[in-house]
């Protein structure tokens with residue numbers, strides 16, 4: 001396959017997947033309502049993911065804490081993957097599987113949103129953190145891909161991107177995150 005074909009195939013995969021996103025509109029709207037409802041009741045959002053999904057978690061936390069498009073007050077959000085000292089200490093002392101679980105144990109209060117991002121839906125550290133979130137009374141939301149894995153099956157609200165390709169799943173995840181931030185901001189500021 002030549003370079004043109006490689007690029008063209010990836011653009012086509014992206015376009016075809018984008019066309020399938022319409023079916024997720026009701027779920028995206030519900031999740032935006034759930035997050036805005038929690039923020040209105042003074043709860044916070046805890047986010048997590050590995051690799052590219054760690055970037056997505058930090059990206060979303062930044063949009064909520066800073067702003068998306070509107071001038072407004074800050075919404076409380078913490079990307080659990082962003083604290084290098086906590087991540088390395090917990091990984092070193094308790095194992096990588098517990099890097100998010102331990103932070104959820106310390107930070108999550110009943111009604112908080114716990115938002116996990118995993119393309120496979122099977123990253124053990126995200127799944128373990130979601131189990132802890134349920135114990136603490138958190139409301140769990142997942143973004144995944146493929147068949148959703150264990151993560152989609154266990155979270156209260158779930159969006160599964162119907163693709164087997166990790167990069168394509170991640171491209172749709174960031175789009176969903178931007179749409180969520182837009183809806184959350186509008187619901188928070190305009191009701």
Ligand SMILES: O=C(CO)[C@@H](O)[C@H](O)[C@H](O)[C@H](O)COP(=O)(O)O
Pocket residue numbers: 050051052053117118119120121122123166167170
């Ligand atoms: O960004 C990419 C691939 O596009 C990678 O960094 C990828 O996020 C990592 O391999 C992750 O460890 C994959 O974990 P997950 O999405 O299955 O939870």
Ligand SMILES: [Zn+2]
Pocket residue numbers: 052167170
């Ligand atoms: Zn990536």
